[in-house]
Amino acid sequence: MDWVAFSLSIKLGLVTVAVLLPVGVFVGRWLAYARFPGKGFVEAALALPLVLPPTVVGYYLLVSVGGATPIGQFWAATFGHNLVFSFEGLVLASVIVNLPFAIQPAQRAFEAIAPEIREAAAVSGLSPRSVLMRIEIPLAWQGILMGLVLTFAHTLGEFGVVLMVGGSISGETKTVAIAIYDRVQAFDTASAGIMAATLLAMSLATLGLIYRLSSQVGRRHG
Amino acid sequence: MADDALAVTLRQTAPIPLDLSLSCAAGDVLAMVGPSGSGKTTILRTIAGLYRPAVGQVSVGGASWLDTSRRIDLPPYRRRVGLVFQNYALFPHMTALANVAAALGHLPRPERSRRAGELLELVHLADLHTRRPAELSGGQQQRVAVARALARDPDVLLLDEPFSAVDRVTRQRLYGELRDLSRAFPIPILVVTHDFDEAARVANRMCLLDRGRILQTGTPRDVLARPASVQAARLVDLKNIFSARIVAQDGPRTWLDWNGRRIETPRAESHPVGADIAWAIAGTQVLLSRTDLDQADSQPNRFAATIRDLVHLSESLAVTVVLDGQDAPLLSMTLPAHYARRTGLGPGSAVTVALMPEGIHIMAREGEGQADLA
Incomplete structure (x- = not known):
């Protein structure tokens, strides 16, 4: 069992969730309520990671933030190491591929709030900030949480983009999914089996949580 | 303001x-x-x-x-x-x-x-x-x-x-x-x-x-x-809206000609003799009696009619009658629910209707829909 890889995966999942919490809330809410030309295009772009092979996302990340690019050089000059093949690069990749997982459930949850409820809140004297904190988030929290759980579970299982952008550097970018691949390549099926079983159990547990949450969302607004 | x-x-x-x-x-x-x-x-x-x-x-x-x-x-x-x-x-x-x-x-x-x-x-x-x-x-x-x-x-x-x-x-x-x-x-x-x-x-x-x-x-x-x-x-669902002409103003009264029928109303100040007007009457302002039992022949605006339709509502009776005459206008009214039972009225019964003069409301005719007022 590669505990280093395992804890790196957990850390990557938690950091991704932390970054995507505000993104999911604000982008999800914006897409739920805003009406603007090109909205469909924005939604399609945010959903792309769902259908693209992870290697394609990884490829574009490499060519846009790699060591030879302006962004990559700026990063290296500022922080003293490359963005790609580092934990930060892994976080960036993970955030991008998880955008639809965090945003879409939040968006659906905000959309499920009847417009009159929000109007009633405004007419009751609640400022837009209070409407968000006291009405919208309490009514949409299951959707927001569902997105985050989904993001966490998906991060644990992500393989292609992590390999492309992170390489397989122990303690830095070698996540448990890659460690399993590594062990299989080295004919160490015992270690691979333990890690695979652990990942399976964790994924099942998180998905179970998601289904429970989604049934509650349905009940509340049904 | x-x-x-x-x-x-x-x-x-x-x-x-x-x-x-x-x-x-x-x-x-x-x-x-x-x-x-x-x-x-x-x-x-x-x-x-x-x-x-x-x-x-x-x-x-x-x-x-x-x-x-x-x-x-x-x-x-x-x-x-x-x-x-x-x-x-x-x-x-x-x-x-x-x-x-x-x-x-x-x-x-x-x-x-x-x-x-x-x-x-x-x-x-x-x-x-x-x-x-x-x-x-x-x-x-x-x-x-x-x-x-x-x-x-x-x-x-x-x-x-x-x-x-x-x-x-x-x-x-x-x-x-x-x-x-x-x-x-x-x-x-x-x-x-x-x-x-x-x-x-x-x-x-x-x-x-x-x-x-x-x-x-x-x-x-x-x-x-x-x-x-x-x-x-029309919006307030006044059902009886018709067109007529003012033929006389006499003291406190105005007289209308409604396709040959003479109708008496309180004086309509704003409309001169000869004016084509629209008039309406609420269903509650129409009195109805069986012709063979009718006694109030001193009342104005009395016309012979036949019951066309009776609908029992929760507390009242909605009645539609058709007046005698070539134009055969329909008049709707509401009566107490017990009325039909007590008098034995039904579709086809010959009745007399009386339009209460105070209930007749005169309005200017508008450009739209003059032809189909009745």
Whole structure:
């Protein structure tokens, strides 16, 4: 069992969730309520990671933030190491591929709030900030949480983009999914089996949580 | 205008055509009545700040909430307004008490729940503080919505079809409560409804709307019995609308020629002899008797007719008769439910109808629809 890889995966999942919490809330809410030309295009772009092979996302990340690019050089000059093949690069990749997982459930949850409820809140004297904190988030929290759980579970299982952008550097970018691949390549099926079983159990547990949450969302607004 | 507790002016052509001005004094209950799409709800939403018309002014007690010419448009949470939504729009995750307390942001925190409790008591929900909206009946939800709307200490109270989602018995009780409320809170109250009886029960003024315009404003009784135009008469569902010509004015009386029938009415000052007019009579102003038992032959405006249709309603009888004569006009009226049974009337019975002169209402004929007035 590669505990280093395992804890790196957990850390990557938690950091991704932390970054995507505000993104999911604000982008999800914006897409739920805003009406603007090109909205469909924005939604399609945010959903792309769902259908693209992870290697394609990884490829574009490499060519846009790699060591030879302006962004990559700026990063290296500022922080003293490359963005790609580092934990930060892994976080960036993970955030991008998880955008639809965090945003879409939040968006659906905000959309499920009847417009009159929000109007009633405004007419009751609640400022837009209070409407968000006291009405919208309490009514949409299951959707927001569902997105985050989904993001966490998906991060644990992500393989292609992590390999492309992170390489397989122990303690830095070698996540448990890659460690399993590594062990299989080295004919160490015992270690691979333990890690695979652990990942399976964790994924099942998180998905179970998601289904429970989604049934509650349905009940509340049904 | 500025002296009115509430003054509203709206003009736009699209997406919802609006061209109207209305005002409402403190303590008045103004019912806004009209068919779907007449702009009733849009007026309420504009006052609350949820809708912004192309051109409009809303002033409350002299303070301007909306003035498109001066670029004033206060957001809803800065307008002291209470709005009861058609489906109440209670916050589903909060108890009844918390729903009301949520609108008490202007009070210090410790006082909110005490005041929310008082308001729930006012709407007779003192023992249901901890219930959530899903655990309340329609009538109870409506009361929570009213309590929440009053919580802000509003300068205007707006109710959007507040009785449409409750059963008939509850509705009758809520009518009385709304009247009590208007005495307890002397602010302008606007009620949107499409039910004329409801308007007459809860409001002391009524505004008849059609396609974004006001056709008539007055007491509900006046608007319903004396519509200002044929269009208004049709909207208030006055069924008996006909055309005639004024043939004589004699002292306190005016005489009409209605396709050869002579009709006597109180003097119609604004219409000269020879004028083509429209006239209407409410079904309650038509007397009907069996021809063979008819005794009141001294009454004016008596015509022979045949019963065409009888419909038993819950408390009354809707009768349609066809008058003798080439034009065979149809006349609708309502009678007490027991009347048909007592007199043995049925379809085909020969009857005599008498149109009460005071019930006849004369209107100018309009450009539209003259031919099909009858």
